Amino acid sequence: MPQLQQADLRNRLLRALAPEDFAALQPALRPDDMAIRQILIAPRTPIETVHFLEAGIVSVTNDGARGRVEIGLIGREGLVGAAPILLGDDRTPYTHFVQAPGLMLSIEARVLLGVMEERPAVRLPLLRYIHTYFAQTAHTAFANARGNTAMRLARWLLMYQDRSDGDTVMVTHEFMSLMLGVERPGVTAALRMLERDGFVRKHRGLVEIVDREGLLDLAGDSYGMAEAEYDRLIDGLGDDGGIPVAPS
Missing domain, CATH: 2.60.120.10 (Jelly Rolls)
Structure with missing residues (x-):
């Protein structure tokens, strides 16, 4: 070696x-x-x-x-x-x-x-x-104490992106709900909001980050x-x- x-x-x-x-x-x-x-x-x-x-x-x-x-x-x-x-x-x-x-x-x-x-x-x-x-x-x-699900999800996506090689997060709604400790419908609704605002694009089994600055604004002082x-x-x-x- x-x-x-x-x-x-x-x-x-x-x-x-x-x-x-x-x-x-x-x-x-x-x-x-x-x-x-x-x-x-x-x-x-x-x-x-x-x-x-x-x-x-x-x-x-x-x-x-x-x-x-x-x-x-x-x-x-x-x-x-x-x-x-x-x-x-x-x-x-x-x-x-x-x-x-x-x-x-x-x-x-x-x-x-x-x-x-x-x-x-x-x-x-x-x-x-x-x-x-x-x-x-x-x-x-x-x-977890101060933020809503969308803010917490934005923070989590930023932290994931920091530790990866690109803008794609390979993750399912079920896994995100598990990691964030919230019900799956809450994660689905938060993802829809992030996509509506142009921060991410949803695909099957993955989330593509398209506007990091937008996620930073949403995460605020949680990140x-x-x-x-x-x-x-x-x-x-x-x-x-x-x-x-x-x-x-």
Whole structure:
């Protein structure tokens, strides 16, 4: 297998590392395909492997007796399994599963922790990422409490687009209702409104984003804070494919 080159990677955390710190991680990074609906981390089970995403999207969900609700999204800006492993635990109550297929660079959790012990500089961008992820989940709670379904859907579409390679979101109405925690008719009505206003086009099994600025206006202050925190805190930014920041 060809040796991974830091400059060729898309994961923004790995690109943010100093070359000598990336070199310490490089031998332990293993490319793995991500299959749709694949569970990367199951709730309340020991986490043995964590994953730097290169392409694709992972949903973090709370699965309860009344169903599944999405509480976080991770793409090429992040590391799946970061919070429990870096904060001294080995498990999480939440499910992490693949929402959009892609590619990840996997590393054994114990190896990552060992590298951080030897090279403390590796820890800083990863801890800063955890801060930005917590900001995202806090803003999800804000959006759920203060926003209507159309606003929440606009925010979700923006976050999905941030982590994908184009303007097409491969998703069904049923899946969106599951992720947003609302009834399917509510999602259908919100999508119709977004299409009527020219923000999206609906197709079977997918949604095409045609007016990002319109979605930003609709999402309002439910979107942009966590993205701005990421840009403020994570070094090595400015690469193509980074998460854009909503205008203030």
